[in-house]
Amino acid sequence: MLDDIAVIGRDSRTGGYRRFAWSDADMELREWFAGEAAGRGMELVEDGNGNQFAWWGAGDDALLIGSHLDSVPDGGAYDGPLGVVSSFAAIDQLRAEGFAPSRPVVVGNFADEEGARFGIACAGSQLITGALDPAKALGLKDRDGLTLAEVLTARGRDPRAVGRTDLLDSIGTFVELHVEQGRSLIHSDAAVGVATAIWPHGRWRLDFCGEANHAGATLMEDRHDPMQAYAATVLASRRLATDAGARATFGRLEVEPGGTNAIPSRVRAWLDARAADEGQLDDLVDALVHQARAAADPDGTTVTLTTESVSPAVEFDAPLRDRLAALLDAPVLPTGAGHDAGVLSPHVPTAMLFVRNPTGVSHSPEEFAEDADCAAGVDALASVVRGMA
Numbered sequence: 192m193l194d195d196i197a198v199i200g201r202d203s204r205t206g207g208y209r210r211f212a213w214s215d216a217d218m219e220l221r222e223w224f225a226g227e228a229a230g231r232g233m234e235l236v237e238d239g240n241g242n243q244f245a246w247w248g249a250g251d252d253a254l255l256i257g258s259h260l261d262s263v264p265d266g267g268a269y270d271g272p273l274g275v276v277s278s279f280a281a282i283d284q285l286r287a288e289g290f291a292p293s294r295p296v297v298v299g300n301f302a303d304e305e306g307a308r309f310g311i312a313c314a315g316s317q318l319i320t321g322a323l324d325p326a327k328a329l330g331l332k333d334r335d336g337l338t339l340a341e342v343l344t345a346r347g348r349d350p351r352a353v354g355r356t357d358l359l360d361s362i363g364t365f366v367e368l369h370v371e372q373g374r375s376l377i378h379s380d381a382a383v384g385v386a387t388a389i390w391p392h393g394r395w396r397l398d399f400c401g402e403a404n405h406a407g408a409t410l411m412e413d414r415h416d417p418m419q420a421y422a423a424t425v426l427a428s429r430r431l432a433t434d435a436g437a438r439a440t441f442g443r444l445e446v447e448p449g450g451t452n453a454i455p456s457r458v459r460a461w462l463d464a465r466a467a468d469e470g471q472l473d474d475l476v477d478a479l480v481h482q483a484r485a486a487a488d489p490d491g492t493t494v495t496l497t498t499e500s501v502s503p504a505v506e507f508d509a510p511l512r513d514r515l516a517a518l519l520d521a522p523v524l525p526t527g528a529g530h531d532a533g534v535l536s537p538h539v540p541t542a543m544l545f546v547r548n549p550t551g552v553s554h555s556p557e558e559f560a561e562d563a564d565c566a567a568g569v570d571a572l573a574s575v576v577r578g579m580a
């Protein structure tokens with residue numbers, strides 16, 4: 192089934208995927224999801240937040256499986272879709288053996304997990320759990336200045352339905368299967384692992400403001416150049432994160448006005464920072480902002496800081512985690528990546544399964560999983576459903 196969607200949203204230049212929330216590619220994937228549900232006689236429900244749910248059976252205490260279908264810019268083929276495709280495949284496997292669940296089994300496609308278009312990760316799962324204020328979400332703008340409200344309306348959705356949380360009431364457990372975004376399973380030689388925890392992580396925007404001026408006529412000592420301060424901050428972030436055993440990434444940059452022969456007036460930089468616990472994360476970001484201000488000071492540039500979204504640390508439910516690790520005879524492993532399962536875990540018993548990624552690379556076209564390991568992931572998910580539904 193991954194092959195069925197392989198062409199959707201793929202950039203032929205880079206081989207990566209650009210499947211941003213409510214984009215044409217995302218709409219094609221939504222139609223694909225609806226078709227998979229219909230083809231299996233599963234009832235399709237879309238909550239007001241854009242999350243899609245395909246129901247096998249009806250009622251409460253449903254076992255939710257699935258993941259997301261959107262991507263980061265030039266993302267890989269597996270991050271998200273592997274969980275959705277494996278869920279449908281596990282249901283096919285169970286039905287073929289005549290398994291009849293005693294509780295509803297639901298395949299979910301969470302909206303905008305990557306936050307690549309509107310800037311907040313896990314937007315769909317944060318909305319259904321009440322963790323994200325609907326008004327804030329609707330006011331988020333993409334790079335073209337379109338708000339989520341305008342985009343939803345253009346896609347025939349009612350923005351007033353955003354923020355509905357009632358559908359979560361009928362979910363009893365969530366188990367998300369995901370390609371591993373790291374190298375633990377390679378070292379453990381297992382095809383499938385069980386998640387223990389998700390690091391706290393957040394996104395911040397640092398605006399370095401200076402003075403536009405002529406690139407040739409302005410002496411170096413007379414410059415108020417925000418790009419210099421930004422560059423010093425990026426270098427400092429590597430040292431700070433390395434020393435702290437944490438992670439800091441500057442992956443998005445906007446330079447104004449952006450002329451080759453003009454010193455910039457402003458540099459807007461997005462930071463993704465993660466650490467093993469909230470205290471470490473706070474310390475890392477504080478130290479980084481301190482360095483940014485120090486780097487800006489000699490040039491007289493100023494640094495303004497905007498906090499966009501911070502996800503807390505997540506320890507998965509130990510009983511469920513340990514039960515699945517025993518059931519699957521699988522290793523348990525932490526992850527620095529964020530997931531919808533992390534957002535749901537304070538609300539319903541949640542677990543995550545990881546499928547080995549021999550490259551260890553993710554959020555890149557290099558992301559990969561062997562067919563045999565993907566099949567092992569489907570078997571594992573089928574075992575979980577057999578054991579829990």
Ligand code: HGY
Pocket residue numbers: 304305312313527528529530
């Ligand atoms: O950023 C993350 O960790 C996730 O892939 N959204």
Ligand code: MN
Pocket residue numbers: 263270305554
């Ligand atoms: Mn991702």
Ligand code: MN
Pocket residue numbers: 259270271304369530
């Ligand atoms: Mn993901």
Ligand code: MN
Pocket residue numbers: 412413414415489490491
């Ligand atoms: Mn000066």
